[in-house]
Amino acid sequence: xxxxxxxxxxxxxxxxxxxxxxxxxxxxxxxxxxxxxxxxxxxxxxxxxxxxxxxxxxxxxxxxxxxxxxxxxxxxxxxxxxxxxxxxxxxxxxxxxxxxxxxxxxxxxxxxxxxxxxxxxxxxxxxxxxxxxxxxxxxxxxxxxxxxxxxxxxxxxxxxxxxxxxxxxxxxxxxxxxxxxxxxxxxxxxxxxxxxxxxxxxxxxxxxxxxxxxxxxxxxxxxxxxxxxxxxxxxxxxxxxxxxxxxxxxxxxxxxxxxxxxxxxxxxxxxxxxxxxxxxxxxxxxxxxxxxxxxxxxxxxxxxxxxxxxxxxxxxxxxxxxxxxxxxxxxxxxxxxxxxxxxxxxxxxxxxxxxxxxxxxxxxxxxxxxxxx
Numbered sequence: 001x002x003x004x005x006x007x008x009x010x011x012x013x014x015x016x017x018x019x020x021x022x023x024x025x026x027x028x029x030x031x032x033x034x035x036x037x038x039x040x041x042x043x044x045x046x047x048x049x050x051x052x053x054x055x056x057x058x059x060x061x062x063x064x065x066x067x068x069x070x071x072x073x074x075x076x077x078x079x080x081x082x083x084x085x086x087x088x089x090x091x092x093x094x095x096x097x098x099x100x101x102x103x104x105x106x107x108x109x110x111x112x113x114x115x116x117x118x119x120x121x122x123x124x125x126x127x128x129x130x131x132x133x134x135x136x137x138x139x140x141x142x143x144x145x146x147x148x149x150x151x152x153x154x155x156x157x158x159x160x161x162x163x164x165x166x167x168x169x170x171x172x173x174x175x176x177x178x179x180x181x182x183x184x185x186x187x188x189x190x191x192x193x194x195x196x197x198x199x200x201x202x203x204x205x206x207x208x209x210x211x212x213x214x215x216x217x218x219x220x221x222x223x224x225x226x227x228x229x230x231x232x233x234x235x236x237x238x239x240x241x242x243x244x245x246x247x248x249x250x251x252x253x254x255x256x257x258x259x260x261x262x263x264x265x266x267x268x269x270x271x272x273x274x275x276x277x278x279x280x281x282x283x284x285x286x287x288x289x290x291x292x293x294x295x296x297x298x299x300x301x302x303x304x305x306x307x308x309x310x311x312x313x314x315x316x317x318x319x320x321x322x323x324x325x326x327x328x329x330x331x332x333x334x335x336x337x338x339x340x341x342x343x344x345x346x347x348x349x350x351x352x353x354x355x356x357x358x359x360x361x362x363x364x365x366x367x368x369x370x371x372x373x
Contacts, residue, residue: 055124063116065148066135070112072119082112084147105147112151113158120159131169132182149178162187169195183217193223193245198230213239225249229284233262236281241269244339245277252285259291260298263333271317271324276337286330295328312336 064071068084083090088102089111102108119125136146145153156163164187170179175198183194212218224243229251240246256262270276302313315324322338 053124055126056119056122057126057128058119059128060131061119061127061129062131062133063148063152064133064135065146065152066133067146067148070148070151072116080115082148084108109147109151109154112148113155116151116155117159120155120163123161125164127163127165129167129169130163130165132171132178134172134178136173145176145178149176153178153181156181156185159185164190166190167193167195169197171197171199173199180211180215183212183215186217188217188220193225194221195225196227198226198228210239232256233281237262237266237269241266241273241279243279244273244275244337246279248281250281250283252283253287253291254285259287260295263295263328264298266333267315267324267326267335270335270337271315273337274317274320274322275339276324276335277340278337279335281333283331292328292330299326299328 058074060075062071062073064073070082070084071080073079079094081092083092087099089100089108091098091100100111102111132152134146134149136148163185168182168186168191170182172179219242221243223245224240225247226240227249229249231248231250232255233250233253234256236248240248253259266279270279296309299313302315303311304314305311310327310329313326313328315326316322317324317338324338325336327334327336
């Protein structure tokens with residue numbers, strides 16, 4: 001474009017748009033952390049749309065719901081907490097605090113959803129580990145699920161795309177519909193492992209395995225860690241033998257009347273899984289001496305080397321030269337399948353405790369003042 005002024009032609013360059021500025025170079029995707037992205041999203045619709053189109057990679061995202069307290073955090077770059085009070089929400093962003101007026105529970109849920117959706121609603125979001133913690137013990141007359149979990153459930157139900165997550169870690173007093181919704185919203189293409197910790201404080205808390213069993217996401221699960229001291233070994237037999245790499249931490253082997261039959265039936269089921277890596281059940285309490293002796297007597301026919309117990313026993317897969325191995329100890333049943341790689345332990349789930357320690361170390365240096373989302 002040009003104009004003529006006093007017979008001289010002067011070139012007038014068009015003004016650069018916000019979109020052009022942000023796209024050259026690809027500044028958002030390469031240089032902005034999650035805090036800055038959220039601050040820029042709040043400036044105007046144009047910038048929000050630009051940022052939403054940029055990749056967002058989060059190594060570790062934590063959502064912690066504990067009754068009237070909710071925390072959203074990442075490994076050292078984001079920390080937002082919500083305290084539900086009668087007047088509304090007391091929101092703390094690192095070391096800054098503000099009060100948001102909200103009377104109804106619906107309003108409070110929507111406020112938390114809004115911030116949560118700014119993360120989970122990103123079309124190009126990638127999460128290494130998504131950790132969900134529910135530490136609240138609901139009373140008989142409490143509304144379920146509590147506000148924090150309701151906000152998470154609603155948000156995950158409303159996001160337009162399935163979430164690209166590598167590991168899901170779910171810690172709860174008892175499993176509920178929120179866990180099912182979370183599992184259903186995962187894109188299975190890159191999903192590797194589910195780490196599930198159920199710590200019920202009441203003996204009548206019943207896990208919802210039967211509700212999970214028909215889910216496609218459950219059927220296609222490849223790697224699993226379960227920590228549940230009330231898990232029945234018969235439920236392991238019914239609902240978990242399709243998993244190629246499984247690790248269970250339970251209280252005891254006592255909740256079956258015929259332990260030897262259970263072990264042999266479990267062995268037969270795992271022989272139907274030629275892609276098995278490992279299937280390990282570790283108990284807090286030792287099995288009965290009588291059960292230990294009886295199972296070893298039943299396995300003696302497969303102990304071709306007549307090795308002293310405890311030792312590895314091999315079973316041939318049907319119509320195959322592959323082997324299924326079993327080690328029986330008083331606190332453990334450990335099956336190794338043909339796809340197990342020695343030295344790797346078949347572990348695909350990263351250790352959440354190591355990640356938490358790394359996040360804490362990174363977070364120690366976070367003392368600069370940061371703006372609001």
